[in-house]
Amino acid sequence: MDYNHELEELDKKYFLHPTSSIEQQQKFGPTFIFKTGKGIYLEDIKGNLLIDGMSSLWNVNIGHGRNELGEVAKQQMSKLAYSSCFANFSHEPAIRLANKLAKLAPGDLTATFFTSGGSEANDTAYKLARHYWLLKGKPERKKIISRSKSYHGVALGATSATGLKPFRDFTTSLAPDFLHVDSLKSEALKELIEREGPDTIAAFIAEPVQGAGGVHIANENYFKEIRKICNEHEILFITDEVITGFGRTGSWFGINHYGVVPDVMCFAKGVTSGYAQLGGVMISEDIFHTFKQQSTGTFLHGYTYSGHPMACAVALKNIELIEKENLVENAKMMGILLIKELQALKINNKIVKQVRGLGLMGAIEFENNCRNLLSPLIVENSQKKGLICRSVTFDGQDTVVIAPPLIINSEEIKKITSILHETIIEIQG
Numbered sequence: 137m138d139y140n141h142e143l144e145e146l147d148k149k150y151f152l153h154p155t156s157s158i159e160q161q162q163k164f165g166p167t168f169i170f171k172t173g174k175g176i177y178l179e180d181i182k183g184n185l186l187i188d189g190m191s192s193l194w195n196v197n198i199g200h201g202r203n204e205l206g207e208v209a210k211q212q213m214s215k216l217a218y219s220s221c222f223a224n225f226s227h228e229p230a231i232r233l234a235n236k237l238a239k240l241a242p243g244d245l246t247a248t249f250f251t252s253g254g255s256e257a258n259d260t261a262y263k264l265a266r267h268y269w270l271l272k273g274k275p276e277r278k279k280i281i282s283r284s285k286s287y288h289g290v291a292l293g294a295t296s297a298t299g300l301k302p303f304r305d306f307t308t309s310l311a312p313d314f315l316h317v318d319s320l321k322s323e324a325l326k327e328l329i330e331r332e333g334p335d336t337i338a339a340f341i342a343e344p345v346q347g348a349g350g351v352h353i354a355n356e357n358y359f360k361e362i363r364k365i366c367n368e369h370e371i372l373f374i375t376d377e378v379i380t381g382f383g384r385t386g387s388w389f390g391i392n393h394y395g396v397v398p399d400v401m402c403f404a405k406g407v408t409s410g411y412a413q414l415g416g417v418m419i420s421e422d423i424f425h426t427f428k429q430q431s432t433g434t435f436l437h438g439y440t441y442s443g444h445p446m447a448c449a450v451a452l453k454n455i456e457l458i459e460k461e462n463l464v465e466n467a468k469m470m471g472i473l474l475i476k477e478l479q480a481l482k483i484n485n486k487i488v489k490q491v492r493g494l495g496l497m498g499a500i501e502f503e504n505n506c507r508n509l510l511s512p513l514i515v516e517n518s519q520k521k522g523l524i525c526r527s528v529t530f531d532g533q534d535t536v537v538i539a540p541p542l543i544i545n546s547e548e549i550k551k552i553t554s555i556l557h558e559t560i561i562e563i564q565g
């Protein structure tokens with residue numbers, strides 16, 4: 137059996153893939169087996185070179201093959217690969233990273249709790265919000281409200297908060313006290329709070345730009361209204377910046393576009409550009425103050441890898457590179473170009489219903505005329521032409537989303553849009 141075939145067969149036999157079609161795997165084997173990455177490109181074992189138009193899972197912000205991060209990881213692992221942060225044990229990478237994040241984060245979000253990824257960050261945020269109310273003597277404030285079309289991960293709390301129903305339907309029993317509300321109308325939140333009783337609600341969580349749900353952007357005033365509603369009812373406002381953090385939208389954090397500050401902020405992905413597994417939750421001074429003043433005994437929340445030294449060292453270097461290479465500004469400028477180029481597709485194609493985006497999160501939604509869905513076909517054909525993008529068909533949508541690495545240049549943006557253009561023209565027939 138040759139090398140490629142052997143890997144394909146082993147994959148089919150032993151690898152249960154995350155968020156994948158098992159039927160497709162068993163029929164066709166793995167879609168790609170990647171072996172190297174450089175800049176915006178990935179190469180598979182058959183020699184196919186593809187533009188990573190999704191930054192893999194919206195996370196490889198500084199692009200592939202950055203030796204600087206490998207070097208830092210190697211140095212940290214040689215020096216101190218692991219030590220615990222429980223029982224107030226500490227180490228320099230976690231301390232320095234927490235300090236750096238306090239400087240970058242909006243408003244008074246100053247203290248960080250580290251996790252291994254976004255789902256753990258979300259579950260942590262819900263637990264910390266409830267713990268805050270417990271310490272405040274209001275244990276009945278326990279409901280968490282999230283939005284329709286939202287994605288918050290696959291841990292039990294994160295799944296329960298996720299607005300995309302198929303993710304919740306994957307399992308039979310969810311966590312209690314999670315409620316969902318329309319994603320773009322602040323009025324709907326107000327009504328739900330009044331219906332449920334403000335005194336029963338711990339927090340409201342939102343992605344500043346919804347990612348997995350199809351790149352949905354709230355109107356300019358939405359988050360200001362949300363902040364006001366949360367203030368009026370003393371409800372904690374959590375932002376899930378797992379995708380939108382670290383420059384993705386052309387600002388350090390997505391919520392910065394809307395001029396409001398959350399009480400709690402979840403992050404992951406772009407903090408290390410995917411080079412190490414790291415996430416976290418930042419809390420406001422008020423919440424940290426309450427924890428400091430009211431906590432007795434042990435703060436009983438912690439993961440083995442909370443503040444992993446190698447992951448924190450990689451994050452520090454990644455942030456340094458984002459700053460040094462002006463990647464936040466680049467994401468903004470390239471995002472403007474991406475939307476302009478995608479708009480041109482809309483003008484030339486009647487099947488395109490809407491083009492939307494912010495920074496390097498872009499979407500083309502197709503007219504859904506109850507014919508076959510176009511976006512899965514576009515994704516498949518784009519892959520054949522050397523572009524990875526993603527189809528979103530939740531909630532009756534037919535959308536292609538793109539989120540390339542922040543290091544992308546204008547020539548590469550045009551390469552992406554010309555592949556999409558060709559693919560759409562071919563599909564139109």
Ligand SMILES: Cc1ncc(COP(=O)(O)O)c(C=O)c1O
Pocket residue numbers: 193252253254255256258287288289290343347348376377378379404405415
């Ligand atoms: C907004 C958002 N929150 C949370 C998550 C979950 O993160 P993870 O897959 O690292 O657990 C994701 C993952 O895509 C996400 O997009």
